[in-house]
Amino acid sequence: MFQRALICTDFNDGMYRMAQFVPSLVAGGFSALTFFHNVGLQVEREIPRQDPELLAKPKQRLSDLLREVPDTVKVAVEVLMGNASDNILKLAKQYQSEVIFLGSPTRTMLEEKLFGSTAMKLSEKTPVPLTILRPQLMSTYTTAELELRCANLFRYLLLPYDGTQGGRTLVETIKRQVQSNPHSVLERVRLLWVIDENIRRELQGDNPLQQAQDELSRVQTDLAELGLVVNTTVCEGDPIKEIMAVAEVHDISAIATCSRGIGGIMKWSAPSLTRDILRQSWHPVLFFPPADRSQ
Numbered sequence: 001m002f003q004r005a006l007i008c009t010d011f012n013d014g015m016y017r018m019a020q021f022v023p024s025l026v027a028g029g030f031s032a033l034t035f036f037h038n039v040g041l042q043v044e045r046e047i048p049r050q051d052p053e054l055l056a057k058p059k060q061r062l063s064d065l066l067r068e069v070p071d072t073v074k075v076a077v078e079v080l081m082g083n084a085s086d087n088i089l090k091l092a093k094q095y096q097s098e099v100i101f102l103g104s105p106t107r108t109m110l111e112e113k114l115f116g117s118t119a120m121k122l123s124e125k126t127p128v129p130l131t132i133l134r135p136q137l138m139s140t141y142t143t144a145e146l147e148l149r150c151a152n153l154f155r156y157l158l159l160p161y162d163g164t165q166g167g168r169t170l171v172e173t174i175k176r177q178v179q180s181n182p183h184s185v186l187e188r189v190r191l192l193w194v195i196d197e198n199i200r201r202e203l204q205g206d207n208p209l210q211q212a213q214d215e216l217s218r219v220q221t222d223l224a225e226l227g228l229v230v231n232t233t234v235c236e237g238d239p240i241k242e243i244m245a246v247a248e249v250h251d252i253s254a255i256a257t258c259s260r261g262i263g264g265i266m267k268w269s270a271p272s273l274t275r276d277i278l279r280q281s282w283h284p285v286l287f288f289p290p291a292d293r294s295q
Contacts, residue, residue: 155187
């Protein structure tokens with residue numbers, strides 16, 4: 001689905017290990033990779049000074065991991081000092097990255113509010129899609145497992161869909177990604193509609209299960225025209241629990257989601273399925289930002 005990636009690591013998230021698997025990332029469709037480490041400031045208001053000695057060691061550490069790099073891929077290593085999210089946005093623009101990889105632990109809303117989250121900050125600012133991976137998994141995968149993971153990051157996507165504008169936007173975004181990339185490795189899509197058990201029955205229509213299946217069938221036909229294998233699932237329950245269960249059962253590569261602005265003044269109180277997926281999913285999450293953000 002993507003050809004140019006910015007892969008970010010703090011060396012505590014396991015993401016740096018991806019530098020060892022450039023051939024696998026190439027097999028997954030990538031032709032340009034930038035590996036980035038951010039050196040934080042000691043004081044928040046400190047003016048960043050790019051100290052060559054302070055930046056050299058992490059740059060060398062990343063460079064040493066780059067073995068057997070194919071001639072067909074462009075690879076860069078960047079180490080900068082300053083605010084992590086600002087530097088990530090800067091490099092994404094500089095290298096015209098099509099996706100940003102981040103390691104982010106699962107968090108409760110309170111933990112995120114107290115300790116912060118680079119992933120959540122970026123989700124509110126970035127015009128570039130984010131792929132969120134869990135450090136606990138990236139650090140414990142064996143070499144063989146991580147090699148397969150890097151080659152199959154976007155082969156089978158789960159698309160939560162509920163008939164709203166957000167769901168339709170997600171489907172259209174996936175279509176554009178596939179159509180604009182002749183080397184897309186996306187093979188399968190599973191459309192999932194969860195009838196929310198917390199919504200009163202009388203507000204869901206006469207036959208919500210059949211109505212959901214009918215609409216998913218139309219979307220299925222639309223996506224299948226791109227040469228994708230498209231399956232559908234309709235169920236009732238708690239949306240976040242059902243999404244995680246379906247992702248586990250069907251061997252999903254990543255859960256795709258999008259949102260029309262998940263930040264704002266109500267971000268700690270307003271419910272958001274997208275935020276819940278970003279916080280809680282152990283599966284990789286592919287987040288598409290609002291289309292009106294310009295890079």
